Amino acid sequence: MEHGSFTDNSAATFSLTDEDHTIANAVRFTLNQESVHSPLFLALINAGPRITFCGYSIPHPSEARVNIRVQTTGDPAREVLKDACQNLMLMCRHVRSTFDKAVEDFKASNAVKAMKIDSQDSSGDDSEESE
Numbered sequence: 001m002e003h004g005s006f007t008d009n010s011a012a013t014f015s016l017t018d019e020d021h022t023i024a025n026a027v028r029f030t031l032n033q034e035s036v037h038s039p040l041f042l043a044l045i046n047a048g049p050r051i052t053f054c055g056y057s058i059p060h061p062s063e064a065r066v067n068i069r070v071q072t073t074g075d076p077a078r079e080v081l082k083d084a085c086q087n088l089m090l091m092c093r094h095v096r097s098t099f100d101k102a103v104e105d106f107k108a109s110n111a112v113k114a115m116k117i118d119s120q121d122s123s124g125d126d127s128e129e130s131e
Contacts, residue, residue: 009076010073010076012070019066024058030088031070033087
């Protein structure tokens with residue numbers, strides 16, 4: 001649910017139900033990434049910082065609800081939040097694919113090591129049996 005002004009759409013509070021610090025902190029981090037880029041980077045992508053404030057609160061520990069406050073430099077807060085959520089999904093996909101590749105590489109390298117150990121064990125067993 002969105003709480004904001006009908007006249008100023010550059011500031012709003014979004015209430016997320018059935019959520020906690022996990023998603024709220026990730027969204028806050030993603031939103032604040034736009035405000036920490038260097039001026040050179042922003043000039044290269046022809047953009048300025050869109051966020052003036054972003055934070056979150058949990059009204060009460062017994063409620064599964066998070067309020068995320070977004071204030072922008074003029075862009076609609078809803079669009080900025082949507083963009084941040086899409087960026088967060090891309091980051092999560094990247095982390096997942098990087099992790100999956102690392103697991104595959106680890107399994108492949110251990111399979112090769114296991115085959116080398118097995119071949120050494122079998123060659124060692126033959127020499128003991130022949131004596």
